[in-house]
Amino acid sequence: MAKEKVVILGGGGGGAILANLLPQDRFEVTVVDKSEYHVFLPGFLWVAFKGQPKEKFRRPIKSLLKPGVNFVHDEVVGVDLNERTVHLKGGGKLGYDYVVFATGAPLDFDAVPGHRELVERFGDFYSTLENAEKLHRTLASMREGRFVIAIADPIYKCPPGPHKGTFLSYELFKRLGVADKVKVVLAVPYPHVYSSKTIADVIEPELEARGIETHTFFTVDSIDLEKHKIYSLEGEELDFTVAAVVAPHTGPQYKVEPGNVKDDSGYIKIDKYTSQVVGFDDAYAIGDCTNAPTSKSGVTAHLQAEVVAKRLQGFDARYSGRTNCPLITDGKGLFVISDYDHPPIPVRLSGLKRFLEELFVATYWSAIKYPELWDPIFEAYFEASAPEVFLRYGGW
Amino acid sequence: MGEVIKVDAKGMACPGPISALTRAYRKAKNGDIIEIEATDPGFKPDVQAWVKRTGNELLELTEEGGVIRARIKVTAKRA
Numbered sequence: 487m488a489k490e491k492v493v494i495l496g497g498g499g500g501g502a503i504l505a506n507l508l509p510q511d512r513f514e515v516t517v518v519d520k521s522e523y524h525v526f527l528p529g530f531l532w533v534a535f536k537g538q539p540k541e542k543f544r545r546p547i548k549s550l551l552k553p554g555v556n557f558v559h560d561e562v563v564g565v566d567l568n569e570r571t572v573h574l575k576g577g578g579k580l581g582y583d584y585v586v587f588a589t590g591a592p593l594d595f596d597a598v599p600g601h602r603e604l605v606e607r608f609g610d611f612y613s614t615l616e617n618a619e620k621l622h623r624t625l626a627s628m629r630e631g632r633f634v635i636a637i638a639d640p641i642y643k644c645p646p647g648p649h650k651g652t653f654l655s656y657e658l659f660k661r662l663g664v665a666d667k668v669k670v671v672l673a674v675p676y677p678h679v680y681s682s683k684t685i686a687d688v689i690e691p692e693l694e695a696r697g698i699e700t701h702t703f704f705t706v707d708s709i710d711l712e713k714h715k716i717y718s719l720e721g722e723e724l725d726f727t728v729a730a731v732v733a734p735h736t737g738p739q740y741k742v743e744p745g746n747v748k749d750d751s752g753y754i755k756i757d758k759y760t761s762q763v764v765g766f767d768d769a770y771a772i773g774d775c776t777n778a779p780t781s782k783s784g785v786t787a788h789l790q791a792e793v794v795a796k797r798l799q800g801f802d803a804r805y806s807g808r809t810n811c812p813l814i815t816d817g818k819g820l821f822v823i824s825d826y827d828h829p830p831i832p833v834r835l836s837g838l839k840r841f842l843e844e845l846f847v848a849t850y851w852s853a854i855k856y857p858e859l860w861d862p863i864f865e866a867y868f869e870a871s872a873p874e875v876f877l878r879y880g881g882w
Numbered sequence: 883m884g885e886v887i888k889v890d891a892k893g894m895a896c897p898g899p900i901s902a903l904t905r906a907y908r909k910a911k912n913g914d915i916i917e918i919e920a921t922d923p924g925f926k927p928d929v930q931a932w933v934k935r936t937g938n939e940l941l942e943l944t945e946e947g948g949v950i951r952a953r954i955k956v957t958a959k960r961a
């Protein structure tokens with residue numbers, strides 16, 4: 487039997503794992519990525535706030551793919567689902583039996599006036615390793631004033647990311663001996679300091695204890711770099727000395743035929759359980775590029791990759807909507823855990839869970855390349871920490 | 883006359899409905915009316931707090947059969 491051709495668009499968190507999970511005696515697998523490097527996005531936090539070298543958080547995609555997986559270094563500029571064709575910037579075309587969208591959620595720095603100038607001046611911790619490096623230089627030279635972290639759209643990758651940045655920047659200023667002169671400020675679009683009230687109730691006292699200033703119902707509308715002010719959609723303004731604003735995210739920027747597989751925000755419309763693109767049984771989408779009503783997280787991308795790998799082999803696998811974002815502060819921390827049927831619940835970090843987070847970073851590259859070795863461990867962890875288990879036993 | 887912007891946030895858990903409202907508000911102009919329906923019980927106090935903070939006008943807030951419906955007149959957008 488001829489091998490079935492699977493073309494995976496994007497070699498990030500979701501795409502690379504899927505490529506490595508597909509049995510090569512049955513599938514001919516090709517990964518297309520416009521970047522030569524796979525970037526571990528949570529690394530932006532370590533680079534921006536701990537000054538770690540950016541090289542630690544990126545690897546050539548080719549080195550992460552199993553031998554036998556084809557890698558095409560080119561940009562996807564169009565996908566025609568009716569013609570089963572992927573169009574590449576270099577002029578090439580790829581045909582497929584199955585296509586999987588995994589191109590993530592790029593950031594739009596033109597949506598908010600003044601944002602591009604802000605990032606060029608200070609850097610940020612959501613877009614690139616280079617910008618994270620720049621933010622570190624900016625923060626390390628701050629002696630006084632206000633460092634503001636704000637958000638331009640309520641839907642963004644890893645909901646606790648800005649909060650992690652807030653705690654980590656406070657720790658950085660403490661290490662530098664300027665914590666009493668630099669005010670850390672966090673502004674969020676939600677009614678409470680975190681999108682879910684349950685989680686907000688846990689982190690609010692932690693923020694307060696550190697003297698971190700918080701603002702709710704603050705969605706960034708425009709930025710004036712000269713006046714050092716951020717204006718919110720809700721009609722308020724904030725002064726800053728240095729600011730990092732999480733940019734609005736977008737779906738795939740390339741054209742997809744038929745156009746109606748993208749939703750109003752440009753994300754690929756999928757069945758939230760099977761990851762199948764609506765209306766097509768030979769197209770899937772995983773990770774940040776989909777409209778699945780769950781937080782955009784690496785865990786989601788990983789679990790959806792497993793579901794798609796199983797479905798392509800004929801098994802009826804489904805994704806529960808499980809997410810798992812760790813939020814670490816000095817000595818303390820918590821995991822934000824949820825799925826489609828349960829709102830986010832906080833799980834306070836014991837030493838063990840803190841250890842798991844460290845392990846997560848240390849084993850990331852290996853888990854991408856050899857997912858089959860790590861999946862049993864992740865599965866055991868996910869089962870033990872499923873929201874219904876916590877709700878039943880009231881947490882660990 | 884302003885436009886009527888309808889937002890269906892039924893089935894979205896917190897803060898889904900408020901996020902949907904925020905996104906609709908970004909596109910709205912003064913004079914528009916945003917009609918939003920949600921089933922998350924937290925939406926009622928949240929939308930009241932939102933209206934108070936933003937200074938827009940709450941025309942109607944009802945709850946029927948588990949569906950919370952708010953009609954908001956957009957009056958406070960910066961020109």
Ligand SMILES: Cc1cc2nc3c(=O)[nH]c(=O)nc-3n(C[C@H](O)[C@H](O)[C@H](O)COP(=O)(O)OP(=O)(O)OC[C@H]3O[C@@H](n4cnc5c(N)ncnc54)[C@H](O)[C@@H]3O)c2cc1C
Nearest residue numbers: 496498499500519520527562589590644773774783784785
């Ligand atoms: C600061 C920060 C902290 C985070 N922390 C956590 C965390 O603690 N836990 C967690 O679970 N998640 C976390 N996340 C989220 C997680 O990193 C993402 O959800 C995950 O990377 C999504 O994987 P993906 O494969 O969908 O997209 P990505 O990893 O973004 O990969 C997309 C790939 O597609 C490629 N691409 C894009 N467009 C094209 C094109 N047109 N043609 C070809 N290639 C293209 C890109 O180059 C990229 O390699 C964090 C994110 C950030 C920014």
